[in-house]
Amino acid sequence: MNDTIITIDEVEKHISGYLLMRRNMGFKCNTEEKNLKSYIGCYRKAKEVLSEHNITEWCKRRPTDAADTWQRRCTYIRQFLVYLTNMGLAVRVPPVVRTREKSSFTPYIYSSEEIIAIYAVCDNLKAVSTSTHNGLFAMPVLVRMLAGTGMRISEALSLMVHRVVLDQGYVILHACKNGKDRIVPLSETLLEVCKLYQLYRSRLPQVSDYFFVQADGCPLSYKSAAGWWRKILHGAGILHRGDLYGPRIHDLRHLFCIESALQQAKNGANFYTILPVLAAYAGHTNIASTGRYLRLTSEMYPEIMSKTEDVCEYIFPRMKSHEY
Incomplete structure (x- = not known):
């Protein structure tokens, strides 16, 4: 057990301070924040949140973990615990996890026939309920945007309306993975699709400032997009082998x-x-x-x-x- 018992409120306060420090140093920390919050959610009801047992369990490799995913999860919690020790708190810091395992992952390369089938399925998607809280509205355009520009799914979902310059045929990606902005041109066919989508998007009663939205105007989430992507693959006759093996929309x-x-x-x-x-x-x-x-x-x-x-x-x- 750790020498110092830290309450859940104290841990969350320290996480906020740690992330603030990292961001002031120039790191984005989005994945790191998500990972630490996931840890808190898992052990929130534990008597001691940062116990040696909990840390050890968290750092174990899971059956669905790729080598880099496992290593990042261990690194995030370890760096936070090092931060706490520098703050004068007596916590146990787990050893560094290093893996020499080379990634055997191979992206799925869609054939021209599969891409045509995917577009056809996108254009014929139907909602199974009357709820407007789903990503069906934006999926046909999102898929074409990813395939036609090569942008990351995270970049597409975070794209704001004022950075989509349709009259000049380009979009501005802000604060990308490497912290830089970049301009991505749109082909003529993709531009026409985006203009048609924008026309119908403008008719929604309420809509957020994000370019890709659901029918209720809320931003399209990755979870919703991934769910619809599996349905699209099924409709196109492409076998989906799970989240770890794909085919993924990022492919x-x-x-x-x-x-x-x-x-x-x-x-x-x-x-x-x-x-x-x-x-x-x-x-x-x-x-x-x-x-x-x-x-x-x-x-x-x-x-x-x-x-x-x-x-x-x-x-x-x-x-x-x-x-x-």
């Missing part, structure tokens, strides 16, 4: 990056020009992050692979084999 971003690189390669560009531009467009801080999206094989994309070999051949020369 539309992978598809956009790969298709963009493929199109540029077909136009004669090489990776010296493709990756830096795509990295800036996708909001990555380095080319390596963009490279992880391009999980390509020579069987799927021979055009890109052949051009990559041509560009990099002098870096990795073919060696003659000799028998000794």
Whole structure:
């Protein structure tokens, strides 16, 4: 047990102070805040919230945890406990969790036929009840926005109306994952879809300042979008294997990056020009992050692979084999 018993109110107060300190240092802390609040919700009724037993249970790996998810959860609670020790409170800090396990996750790359089927299902979605508190209203546009721009689902859901400049054909993504803003252009077809959506959106009795809303005018949540996405996949005949394995709605971003690189390669560009531009467009801080999206094989994309070999051949020369 910890040497100091801290009440639930004190813990919540310290969490607020900890997050404020982190944000003043320039960190966004959205996921960190969500994780710490989840811990509080799990052990709120415990006699001692920050007991060694509770911390140990929280830091155990769950069957559905990917390696990085498990490591982040342990890191968040550990950093908070270190903060408490620096505040003079006697709490036990768990050891650092380090995993050398490489991620085996492979994004699902939708085929052209699957994308057409997904759009068709989106355009024919029907609500099963008369409740307006669902995300059906925005899903056809949201799916096309993700597939047509490659933006993150979090960026789309946080998009505000005043940052959607339809008369000039672009949107402004504010305070993205790396803390920077970026401008994302819209294609002509996507622009027409957004204008039609905006027309019907303006007819809602009450509506929030978020661009993607439900029929009741409230902001569209990730939970609602994910629920509708599973229904869309089912309607398109695509097997959904669970939240951990997908296919996920975020995989539309992978598809956009790969298709963009493929199109540029077909136009004669090489990776010296493709990756830096795509990295800036996708909001990555380095080319390596963009490279992880391009999980390509020579069987799927021979055009890109052949051009990559041509560009990099002098870096990795073919060696003659000799028998000794």
